[in-house]
Amino acid sequence: MSPLEKALMQLGGHGSNLIAVLAKYINHKHDPALPRLAIQLLKRLAMVAPMSVYACLGCDAAAIRDAFLTRLRSKTEDMRIKVMILEFLTVAVETQPGLIELFLNLEIKDSTEGSR
Numbered sequence: 001m002s003p004l005e006k007a008l009m010q011l012g013g014h015g016s017n018l019i020a021v022l023a024k025y026i027n028h029k030h031d032p033a034l035p036r037l038a039i040q041l042l043k044r045l046a047m048v049a050p051m052s053v054y055a056c057l058g059c060d061a062a063a064i065r066d067a068f069l070t071r072l073r074s075k076t077e078d079m080r081i082k083v084m085i086l087e088f089l090t091v092a093v094e095t096q097p098g099l100i101e102l103f104l105n106l107e108i109k110d111s112t113e114g115s116r
Helices: 003-009 018-027 033-048 053-073 079-095 097-104
Strands: none
Touching: 018 033, 018 053, 033 053, 033 079, 053 079, 053 097, 079 097
């Protein structure tokens, strides 16, 4: 494991790792630049770090996914944030299969269900 991976996965005093903290900045409303910068950094980490972003989000993964999707669906949201979220998801398609599975809400179906 590289030093970068160790630093990113290390839990802080608040019980969250750096990636989870970055992802939670999507909810920040006071400064629109902060969510954009957080998304940009998450996108870069998804490209260069060979670790699972989904695993780093832990139990907050579903809530963070919902926050991203809420901002994408909003009619009044800043278009730059929407574009950055879509760019992040585009990178995740190539590098983060677990994260994309979370966003697509995929479930593995049992092959015996279809034959009934």
